[in-house]
Amino acid sequence: MASHLGGEVVAAGNYDDIINDSLSLTGKYLSGDFKIEPPKSVRKWNRxxxxxxxxxxxxxxxxxxxxxxxxxxxxxxxxxxxxxxxxxxxxxxxxxxxxxxxxxxxxxxxxxxxxxxxxxxxxxxxxPIGKSSRSNPVTYIKAYDDIRDLFAKQPLSKMRGFQPKHFSFNVDGGRCDTCKGEGEQIVEMQFLADVHLTCEVCGGKKFKEEVLEVKYKEKSIYDILELSVDEAIEFFKEEKNIVKAIQPLSDVGLGYVKLGQSSDTLxxxxxxxxxxxxxxxxxxxxxxxxxxxxxxxxxxxxxxxxxxxxxxxxxxxxxxxxxxxxxxxxxxxxxxxxxxxxxxxxxxxxxxxxxxxxxxxxxxxxxxxxxxx
Ligand SMILES: Nc1ncnc2c1ncn2[C@@H]1O[C@H](COP(=O)(O)OP(=O)(O)OP(=O)(O)O)[C@@H](O)[C@H]1O
Ligand SMILES: [Mg+2]
Ligand SMILES: [Zn+2]
CATH class of the missing domain: 3.40.50.300 (P-loop containing nucleotide triphosphate hydrolases)
Structure with missing residues (x-):
């Protein structure tokens, strides 16, 4: 398991313990239960x-x-x-x-x-694919554009005059003015590693309150960024273009990653x-x-x-x-x-x-x- 599904020590011990622990993926490979199967035939080529x-x-x-x-x-x-x-x-x-x-x-x-x-x-x-904590897997693969468009189309957005850019953390407007959409503030410490503190204005939610009030199927833009790739594929099933844009992340085995996980933590x-x-x-x-x-x-x-x-x-x-x-x-x-x-x-x-x-x-x-x- 990886990321928010991982982090537990699933097996500790000698070779036999690891082999016998059904939760340990390493064990499955060592015991041969999980193998990397070579393809049955090789591809032919002419170029x-x-x-x-x-x-x-x-x-x-x-x-x-x-x-x-x-x-x-x-x-x-x-x-x-x-x-x-x-x-x-x-x-x-x-x-x-x-x-x-x-x-x-x-x-x-x-x-x-x-x-x-x-x-x-x-x-x-x-x-790394980005140094800013504002960039994340969905922005990198450009799937976030369709999500912003969807939020801008919601009735409350129309009433408040919100456009797709209000759901961006890269430009001023909808993002939290204090943390600039990072959700955290970085305190530089001389001689020590920087300290990351949750932004006290938005509480780590990256956007202004009036933007967070806009919901699609009961979820705010912040809630969406908290979904894993696979959860998002299920959640957006009526929005074919969004599913199509996110699907490649699942195809490369990243279904467990949160849409909004900062690139610098991958x-x-x-x-x-x-x-x-x-x-x-x-x-x-x-x-x-x-x-x-x-x-x-x-x-x-x-x-x-x-x-x-x-x-x-x-x-x-x-x-x-x-x-x-x-x-x-x-x-x-x-x-x-x-x-x-x-x-x-x-x-x-x-x-x-x-x-x-x-x-x-x-x-x-x-x-x-x-x-x-
Ligand atoms: N800039 C360099 N100047 C002189 N010799 C070099 C230079 N770079 C590599 N070599 C030498 O060329 C040979 C091949 O090096 P190369 O880096 O291509 O090996 P490699 O097969 O990629 O090895 P590895 O699996 O360790 O990466 C080595 O003997 C290396 O010491
Ligand atoms: Mg080499
Ligand atoms: Zn903030």
Whole structure:
């Protein structure tokens, strides 16, 4: 369980205790009850991107082919050259081709292949999605606009002349003037961490009293922000556009997060999935994106890795492509295609040990990953 459903210590003890505790998700994974099931078959592909003649750092003049519209994992021991190949060559080189501002590009001869079949390239990390406590998952994925419109349409809003902007915490008008819609006041303490105090004017409700009096199905805008994503999907079921806008947050496994939870309090893995939800929300007809991840499972529990993999699949179903640099064997097993660099680190690495489906990797003697699959 996570967030407001979590926080209890569900199991403490030795391996057997954890396995036997039916509430512990870790136990379910250790005992094999919950497994990350690799897909029964791998996706086929016909489009790809190629980096030719990569020579940055330890890379030994290699040519790497990355299939598109699938989950492609780049594996290999630490120091084998994964980040150099993907983040220092492929990412900036493609950005430059697309006319975007790019960082320094690592040495290579050319990028070839179906460059035109992707419109955009995105690197997704676990960095926070916002520093202000005013930003939150619904504002990030732009679902809040429809909610504000709905509140502005209520009879009391009309009588009082409230517009959608009165239900925004980003501009003056409806938000609490004292805390500027943050719901709290931050007291800076010299030498100590800042102290967060609930705003005494609005009592943490972020809006002025006359705005909070506007209700939709008995709930104020503050009550709405207190709903979890899944509760909101149920609550707004007559408002199809709102449900459609919020649904991606549930699809990436964030159904338990409150709509109004400040972005700065989301965990790294949660922030990463909010970002993916914002892309999922654009739907099947959106521009095709190549997503790049460098070790996205760092710090994640098996259960969260499962959600991340489900989010990857949802993006691929919409026609996007995913390249993941990863050591995690569950992710490697779920890949459609694996490129392993190595065999060793530094000068002993920098070559392609294997490129193919995960099943084939098991048979490669030089692979340091194969034994763990
Ligand atoms: N800026 C740099 N200058 C010189 N050598 C570097 C630089 N960055 C990386 N290297 C070297 O290049 C090799 C490949 O590094 P890289 O970061 O690509 O490995 P990696 O496979 O991503 O490893 P990890 O799994 O630890 O992230 C390593 O030997 C590393 O020490
Ligand atoms: Mg790396
Ligand atoms: Zn206030």
């Amino acid at each position: 790809s991107l190629k980096i030719e003649g990569a020579r940055q750092h330890n890379l030994k003049d290699i040519t790497a082919e990355f299939p598109l519209n699938v989950l492609c994992v780049v594996s290999g021991v630490s120091g084998s050259g994964k980040t150099t190949l993907v983040k220092q060559i492929l990412y900036p080189a493609l950005k430059k081709i697309k006319g975007e501002i790019a960082d320094k590009i690592g040495f290579h001869k050319a990028i070839t292949g179906d460059v035109d079949s992707i419109a955009q390239i995105e690197m997704v990390d676990q960095n 965990s790294g893995g949660e922030a990463q999935r909010v970002k993916l939800a914002s892309f999922l929300g654009k739907g099947k007809n959106a521009d095709k994106i190549l997503f790049i991840f460098d070790e996205p499972t760092t710090g994640l529990h098996f259960h969260d890795i499962k959600k991340l993999l489900a989010s990857f699949n949802a993006l691929i179903e919409q026609g996007h492509s995913i390249i993941v640099v990863e050591h995690n064997t569950d992710v490697i097993r779920c890949a459609d295609w694996v490129i392993e660099l190595g065999p060793e680190a530094g000068d002993g690495g920098g070559t392609i040990v294997y490129a193919g489906t995960p099943a084939g990797l098991k048979k490669v003697k030089e692979s340091r990953t194969a034994v763990f699959l």
